[in-house]
Amino acid sequence: MSSPLTLPATKAARPRTALVAVGAALIAATYLYLVLVQPAEIAEGIGGTSSLITLFGFLGGGALLVAGILPSLSTSSLVLMPLGIALNIAIGQTAGSLGLQIYLDAIGTVLVAVLAGPAAGAATGALSNAIWGLFNPLALPFAAGAALIGLLAGTAARYGMFRRVYLAPVAGLVVGAFGGLVAAPVAAFMFGAAGTVGTNALVAAFRAVGDSLLVAATKQGLTSDTIDKLVVFTLVALLAYALPRRSRAQFPFLRRYRVLAGRTGSAIGR
Amino acid sequence: MPRRRVFNPLTELLAAALLVVLVLVVNTWQFSLAVLVAAVVPGVLFSGKPRQIALAIAVTAGPLLVSSFLLHGLFFPEGTTVLAEWGPARVTAEGLQFAALTGLRLAVFTGVLLTAALTVSIPELVSTLTHRGWNRRLVFVVGSAVGLLPHVAERSRQITRAQQARGLVVGGSVPSRVRGLLMVSVPLVTGLLIDAAERTQLLEARGFSSPGPRTSYLPDTDTAGQRTARWLMAAGVLGFACAWYAVGAGR
Numbered sequence: 001m002s003s004p005l006t007l008p009a010t011k012a013a014r015p016r017t018a019l020v021a022v023g024a025a026l027i028a029a030t031y032l033y034l035v036l037v038q039p040a041e042i043a044e045g046i047g048g049t050s051s052l053i054t055l056f057g058f059l060g061g062g063a064l065l066v067a068g069i070l071p072s073l074s075t076s077s078l079v080l081m082p083l084g085i086a087l088n089i090a091i092g093q094t095a096g097s098l099g100l101q102i103y104l105d106a107i108g109t110v111l112v113a114v115l116a117g118p119a120a121g122a123a124t125g126a127l128s129n130a131i132w133g134l135f136n137p138l139a140l141p142f143a144a145g146a147a148l149i150g151l152l153a154g155t156a157a158r159y160g161m162f163r164r165v166y167l168a169p170v171a172g173l174v175v176g177a178f179g180g181l182v183a184a185p186v187a188a189f190m191f192g193a194a195g196t197v198g199t200n201a202l203v204a205a206f207r208a209v210g211d212s213l214l215v216a217a218t219k220q221g222l223t224s225d226t227i228d229k230l231v232v233f234t235l236v237a238l239l240a241y242a243l244p245r246r247s248r249a250q251f252p253f254l255r256r257y258r259v260l261a262g263r264t265g266s267a268i269g270r
Numbered sequence: 271m272p273r274r275r276v277f278n279p280l281t282e283l284l285a286a287a288l289l290v291v292l293v294l295v296v297n298t299w300q301f302s303l304a305v306l307v308a309a310v311v312p313g314v315l316f317s318g319k320p321r322q323i324a325l326a327i328a329v330t331a332g333p334l335l336v337s338s339f340l341l342h343g344l345f346f347p348e349g350t351t352v353l354a355e356w357g358p359a360r361v362t363a364e365g366l367q368f369a370a371l372t373g374l375r376l377a378v379f380t381g382v383l384l385t386a387a388l389t390v391s392i393p394e395l396v397s398t399l400t401h402r403g404w405n406r407r408l409v410f411v412v413g414s415a416v417g418l419l420p421h422v423a424e425r426s427r428q429i430t431r432a433q434q435a436r437g438l439v440v441g442g443s444v445p446s447r448v449r450g451l452l453m454v455s456v457p458l459v460t461g462l463l464i465d466a467a468e469r470t471q472l473l474e475a476r477g478f479s480s481p482g483p484r485t486s487y488l489p490d491t492d493t494a495g496q497r498t499a500r501w502l503m504a505a506g507v508l509g510f511a512c513a514w515y516a517v518g519a520g521r
Contacts, residue, residue: 051375052294070407075479078407079466082415086422087459089415111459127408131415134390136330137383138376191334191376207345235455242456247463250470 016068023064027144027182030057034185035214050189058144058186062126065147069123076250077116084108085128092132092139103228105132105139106179109146110153110229110236114162117253118154125150141190145182149175149229153236158253163261165237172233173226180221188217278492279395280402284500286386288507293378295511302374310381317389326388331380335373342369392416397488406484422462429457 034050073081085108092105109128113121125146133140152175156162161171202223206216240248240260248254277285289309293302314323342365396413400406430438433453439446473479 049297051297052291055291055294066408067405070405070411073407075474076467076470078411079414079470079473080463081411082418083462083466085411085415086418087462089419090422090426107455127411127415131412133383134387134416135326135384137380137387138330138334140383191338191372204341204345207341235451238452239456239459242452243460243463247460247467250463250467 016071019064019068021068023061023068025061026057026064027061027148030054030061030144031182031185033057034189054186054189055141058141059130062130062143062147066123066126069119073116073120073123074252077112077120077253080112080116080251081120081124081127084112084124085131087111088124088128089132089135093136103224104232106146106149106153106229106232107235109150110232111239113150113154114157114236114240114259115248115251115254116154118151118158121150121154122147123150138191141186142183145179145186148182149179152178153233157259158257160258162237162240162259165234165241168233168237169230172229172231175233176226176229177222179229180223180225181218183225184218184221185214187221188214278398278496279390280398280492281496281500282386282390283395285503286382288503289382290379291507291511293375293382295514297375299371299374302371302378305378306374306381310378310385313385314381317385319388323385323388327377327381327384330384331377334376338373338376339366339369342366342372393488394491397486398490398492400484400486401490401492410478418462422458425461426454426458429454 030053034054070078087108088105089108091107092103094104105128106125109121109125112124125148126143129139129143129146133143153171156171156175161167202220203216206219207213211219248260254260289305293305314320314327317323343361345365392413396409399409399412433450438450438453
């Protein structure tokens with residue numbers, strides 16, 4: 001459907017695996033370092049070095065991921081990405097200003113991941129937070145977590161978690177748990193776990209019981225993120241099934257892995 | 271009155287980012303406060319749209335500051351100097367100090383980056399990135415996402431109004447809210463996807479995926495001097511950070 005008119009169809013370049021691997025390793029190393037080494041330091045109340053490491057590790061890792069993934073994407077996935085990013089920012093900004101306990105800022109990422117696959121989802125997540133950073137710098141350090149959400153959502157879609165509407169919330173719950181774990185050190189070391197009014201009440205409750213800041217932020221992340229992703233995955237599943245067949249037919253990922261139940265435009269796509 | 275642009279957007283964004291890095295490296299409340307007073311406040315005042323930027327900073331950082339003080343002021347189990355106590359909530363000196371330190375850092379972080387980002391002209395940034403030979407897929411995604419944002423907001427407003435004219439009631443119970451959300455988001459996403467499909471064909475027809483050099487219709491506002499300055503600034507901050515940590519380790 002999207003064959004170029006001026007050039008013979010060229011195969012999409014292979015993803016630059018080395019860049020992706022280095023990016024992922026950097027993010028994983030940053031996370032492990034923050035969780036294993038720093039909890040002693042935060043008790044004294046100073047976290048400048050850990051903020052710096054958080055910022056560089058997660059942002060740099062996200063940038064490497066994007067650099068590795070972008071050359072391999074098809075034009076139709078690439079055109080989908082700005083759409084997902086704009087949806088993320090528009091909806092996330094609204095949810096944040098309403099003071100909800102959940103963020104809803106991953107609807108676009110998950111939608112792109114379901115329609116175009118894990119690689120496009122990961123790139124959308126990372127770029128989305130980078131661009132959102134232009135309007136709301138507080139979103140910037142969460143870029144790596146958003147990339148992980150996109151990657152996992154796409155993988156879940158590839159293995160059929162969106163074929164039944166009732167499976168999508170389950171996938172959301174699991175992905176949300178991972179997302180919460182990754183986001184917690186960012187929240188704790190960059191912002192002292194201060195978030196919106198809603199998430200703050202949760203952190204305060206865990207702190208009142210006597211948890212350390214990282215533990216309280218992790219528990220809050222596990223609570224908020226699982227519920228948030230459960231809602232987001234359900235919404236995206238409902239959205240994807242509500243799309244007209246013509247719109248679904250333009251995404252080869254949907255056809256190849258039979259992401260959605262039913263005929264998924266195979267009659268048109270062939 | 272729009273501000274007369276002095277530097278290239280890339281230079282300004284890099285300078286803002288490096289300032290944030292400096293604040294994180296030094297990490298004392300005195301330095302954070304100094305940057306806030308000496309850099310952020312004049313930057314906002316001379317930006318050409320001080321009210322808009324001040325409002326954006328207040329909306330972004332304000333709630334976070336308030337909640338930071340409430341959170342750490344009231345619940346800081348590590349604190350020993352208790353100033354007041356109500357039930358599970360204890361006001362501790364250490365908690366307030368922690369809140370002040372993170373709060374100031376946050377204020378600088380949002381202030382510096384927002385001032386730089388809100389004064390940057392996105393078309394100029396995109397054209398600079400093209401001239402500097404950045405990955406054009408990245409340039410396309412960034413430019414197109416920023417361009418889509420107001421479009422998405424406007425479109426969702428129109429769809430909400432249309433559905434309200436058909437009897438959609440916003441608010442009420444949770445199921446009715448969810449239904450309202452779906453009634454707006456399904457047409458929104460469908461419309462955007464159809465637009466995207468058309469754009470794909472238009473881009474392909476114009477050789478978007480073909481290799482080869484690109485021409486930007488906007489002139490290059492970057493200069494060799496600024497390019498050198500960017501490298502020097504980055505090297506300077508890196509050197510300072512190394513020296514700072516070396517001195518800190520020696521002490």
